[in-house]
Amino acid sequence: MRFKLTLERAGRQRFIPINYQYELSSAIYRVIERGNENFSAFLHDEGYRLGKRPFRLFTFSRVFLDKQRAHIHQGRIEHLGLRAELYVSFLIDRAAEEFIKGLFLGQEFFLGDPISGINYQVSKIEADGPVNFQRKMQYRCLSPILIKEKRREGGENYLDPTHPKYGEFLIQNLISKWAAQAVAGVEQNKISFQDFEYRFEPLGKIYKNGVLIKQMTPQECKLIGYSFEFILEAPEELHEIGYYSGFGHLNSQGFGCVEIKMNQS
Structure with missing residues (x-):
């Protein structure tokens, strides 16, 4: 909700x-x-x-x-x-x-x-009232979306929306959240997310947002997210996961909140 x-x-x-x-x-x-x-x-x-x-x-x-x-x-x-x-x-x-x-x-x-x-x-x-999720939706960020990729040598890369793997990582994160709910016993429709087609398309200007967390402590670090509009074509269930729990990583730290610009029929 x-x-x-x-x-x-x-x-x-x-x-x-x-x-x-x-x-x-x-x-x-x-x-x-x-x-x-x-x-x-x-x-x-x-x-x-x-x-x-x-x-x-x-x-x-x-x-x-x-x-x-x-x-x-x-x-x-x-x-x-x-x-x-x-x-x-x-x-x-x-x-x-x-x-x-x-x-x-x-x-x-x-x-x-x-x-x-x-x-x-x-x-x-x-x-807010209930949302009629459709396969194709357009969103605008209300907080930056953060997508990270682990390096083999250690550490992480923060991907920008034009990176060729960005859409793949975004979708895989949504599927993992769906699976975590299923493991916890949350009632869901019986759906397989194997081998489905999706499309992710960033729109317009992309804004880079560096966010400092745990400031003035030894654990202070900088995270990189991006604010932008985008179109996503994917199963309706994944749209619901992203809209209500956040797109990308570290949602509970204030990343990945979006608003719906329009439903795309």
């Missing part, structure tokens, strides 16, 4: 880090934990597993501020207004709508780091 959260700035603080995705992920976990420790532990520690790989099947967008100013050299964003919007998405049954609303509505959380941050309160939460 997809939810739109309306946030109200509480207090006089006005500055958040430009690289806030990791801090926002932590804040979302804390909000959920206050409402339901078991659900928070499942998302954070367990998720759906395929072998040793956990898939935490939720994602979230960037924070959309009503009025802002970027201070690039200081690494800060100044929230000049009072409101913001955030989209949070879970691959769960629609029967959980009221449960999720209850976790977030009225909650207050801090978005920031040791230098600066803002307290926000969730003043409103709305659930």
